[in-house]
Amino acid sequence: MNKSEIVCDTTILLYLGRMSHIDLLPALFEPIVVPQTVMLELDAERLLRPDTINPRTLDWVASVEVTSSEMSALPPNHLGGSERSG
Structure with missing residues (x-):
């Protein structure tokens, strides 16, 4: 099975x-x-x-920094910062 990439927001990891x-x-993924x-x-x-998960402890997670210019390039919306970066 070919796996697709996923960018996780807080909600999916939390729940x-x-x-x-x-x-x-x-x-x-x-x-x-x-x-x-x-x-x-x-x-x-x-x-x-x-008991909230810490993704830093998961060896299959890649952490990325989303720059403010990348965030600014997104269309306007009512999402929070982490949702916009995901």
Whole structure:
């Protein structure tokens, strides 16, 4: 099976982690990219819920930095920073 690339936002990582199904991502996608803003949102969530997933501990996650110029080039919307970078 050919796997497609995925850029994950906070929601997919948060809920797959909470349901203990985070292993679905590498089974279905490759590579799996997580923007730094998503990492930071999950860091903040871990302050409230320590069981929140930490993508830095997953060897199949590639972390990327999304620049402000890349963010500015996106069409205007009502999404948060991590959703826009994903």
